[in-house]
Amino acid sequence: MxxxxxxxxxxxxxxxxxxxxxxxxxxxxxxxxxxxxxxxxxxxxxxxxxxxxxxxxxxxxxxGGIDMHTHIVALPQTTDQSEVKSMGESGTGFALPSPKDAGIVYARLGYTTVIEAAVTPDQADQVRAAIQQTPILDIGFLLELTDWPAVIDSLRQGDEASALREVARLMRETGAYGIKAVLGIGANTDAGARPKINEGFLDQPMKPGGVSPRRLLTFLSDAAHELNLPHPPHLHAAYLGIPGNIEPTLQTLELFGDRPVHLAHAQFYAYGQSADGGFASAAGRLGAFVKSHPNVTLDTGQVVFGPAWVVTRDRVLHRWLRYTLLNSDAPTEACDPFGFEYSQADPINALQWAIGLELALATIDTDQATLSMDHPNGGPFWAYPQVLGWLMDKQSRDRRLADAHPLATSHSGLAGQDRVLSIADVVRLTRSNPARALGLKNKxxxxxxxxxxxxxxxxxxxxxxxxxxxxxxxxxxxxxxxxxxxxxxxxxxxxxxxxxxxx
Ligand SMILES: [Zn+2]
Missing domain, CATH: 2.30.40.10 (Urease, subunit C, domain 1)
Known part of the structure; x- marks a missing residue:
């Protein structure tokens, strides 16, 4: 009926x-x-x-909740979902859900809108088909243009008009919601060596025959403006996960002037450097930057302890993580997802957990921050209620901090942070702020x-x-x-x- x-x-x-x-x-x-x-x-x-x-x-x-950075319908390259699922069941603690299951689990948590964060133009048909298999949700996807030859070649030749026509064509024909840029971690890295931050990276080609991050981002910002897109360029910045990456991250954000930009999974860029070259939280610095730059929005990229998956199209990052997490140097051209685990006994994982919470608490009084886990990179999205538990309850947060590796206490500001989120704050972080960042006026x-x-x-x-x-x-x-x-x-x-x- x-x-x-x-x-x-x-x-x-x-x-x-x-x-x-x-x-x-x-x-x-x-x-x-x-x-x-x-x-x-x-x-x-x-x-x-x-x-x-x-x-x-x-x-x-x-x-309804809005997850503005997740990966449920597109996996990198040609990896098929059934293969990934069986890998998950044998190797790690959770299987990546099918698009159908993901839609149901999101809905039961009260989420009604999600953004699939990286889709290449040649994946778009497959992704739209997967979206048709996904129940309930409103789903937008972001088009990853960093490697698209018709755009990059035109830019290299100084032909912005052609590049813009190509972006306009791709946006219309694929049905994408917005534009994603993946700057990658830096070039020419040995698998086993932690990538070094190159201070001149913004003005050097990202790869042979490519264009510089400055050129690409300036163009994408112009394109989003010209095409009147509701969401600005969605940025996977360089040097994800590297100590000291707060510097190149802020330099990259500065490049946008007062034009809007969105920094994805920001926790992974909020790293200062301790005296011994190791990790320290820069959540306070990133929080202060966001407060003084109303054009910048971010999603937090929280991690939770337990199993997770690396799903990224950042090739150098993928290779480095495979080496550090799996001790594997096998060639992986396809950037296949792989499972691993965040451990509270691990100093870096413990600190990443603390930095994500610190960042959410440092930015809650702006309307620019959104809660995300970059599912499945930070852990499964169904851990959101657990994350809200830490943000809303100082005691349970401090208990968890006390159990985690002491670096999380000594090298972050979380222990001194007394702020707890109210229910209205949670609505801002998971509903009204992501809607505003996405330009979804009716959500x-x-x-x-x-x-x-x-x-x-x-x-x-x-x-x-x-x-x-x-x-x-x-x-x-x-x-x-x-x-x-x-x-x-x-x-x-x-x-x-x-x-x-x-x-
Ligand atoms: Zn992502």
Whole structure:
């Protein structure tokens, strides 16, 4: 019955609503939905039997979650998903979920929108097909243009107009949401040697026959502006994971002037250098930079202790991580994903964990920061509730810090950070800020006209973070998809594209 599938109207009543962009932080009020949108009033004359009531007493009501940097539908190169899954089952603690399973797990957590963070133009058909297999979510993908010959060759020849035409064509034909740039870690590195930061890197070609990061990023920034893209260039900066990389990262961000730019998985770039050349947190510096540069947004790139996967198209990084994590120097042209584990006993892993939390806490009072795990690179996305637990509860955070390698305490500012996130802060970090960074005007809030993507969580007596483990109700585009904690229907995913009329 179509009427049951899609009741014309919904009234979510009795819950405490969190919609911080509209100044609503825990007030009891109704959320009304008609035709897939939040409305101020139900259409006049609507018969009561056509209005479905959701009793949200004892619950919080907020916009659906948005993960603005994840990898669920595109794996690097030609690796097929079934192979990866079996590798996961035999080798590490979790198998990479199929797109279908990922959509369901996200929805049950109260997430309704995700951005697939790196897709090359030649992967786009395959990725759109995978999106069709993914239920419930709105999914956009970012087009990775760093190696695309028709763009790079034109830039090298000084023909920006041709390069721009090519970007415009690719954006329209692939259905991508935005542009991704992968600067890579630096060239000519021996697999076993930690890459060295080259101070002149911004003005040197990224590879033979290539263009410099400055040239590429200036162009991509112009292109995003010219094409009126809703999201600015999404940056995987150089020297990911290297101590001291805060310097090249800030230099790279400075290059944008006051033009918008998004720094992906920022934790991996918030590294200073200790006296012995090792890692130290630079989360405070990156946080201060973000505060004084309102054009910069970031997602945090939190890691959690336990199994994870390396999924990257940064070849030198991939090779170096394979060498350091797996002790393998086998050639891996395809950048195949591989499993590994973040250990709290490992000094660097412990520090990475602390830096991610420190960065979120240092930037929470801006509207520029978003929570991400770069799933599966920082661990599985279903660990978000655990991450929120540390951000919302100083005691559990400090307990975990005390268990972790002492470097996390001595070389980060986390121990001295007393800030804890409120529920409204969580809504900012996981809803309104990512919507703003992505230019999704109808998401991340619940004012009239917003997309009817709503997550409803039961208030838990033993701590606010507990509620985020499982949504009680989820409404996606006006359809109830999770009802009393159970999945009840799985509408097809929608592709988010700035050139489709839906936007
Ligand atoms: Zn990523």
């Amino acid at each position: 179509p009427g049951e599938m899609h009741p014309l109207c919904l009234k979510i009543t009795g819950g405490l609503v969190y919609d911080p962009s509209n100044g609503v932080e825990g007030q009891p009020r109704d959320v009304l939905i008609a035709d897939g949108r939040v409305v101020d009033q139900l259409p006049p004359g609507m018969p009561t039997e056509r209005v479905r009531i959701i009793d949200a007493r004892g619950c919080t009501v907020m916009p 991340g809030h619940l004012a009239g006209g917003a997309d009817a993507d709503v997550a409803i969580y039961k208030v838990q007596p033993d701590g606010p973070a507990k509620m985020f483990k499982r949504a009680e109700w989820v409404v996606k585009g006006g359809l109830v998809v999770v009802e009393r904690g159970e999945l009840c229907q799985t509408p097809a995913a929608t592709l988010l594209s700035p050139f489709s009329d839906r936007m």
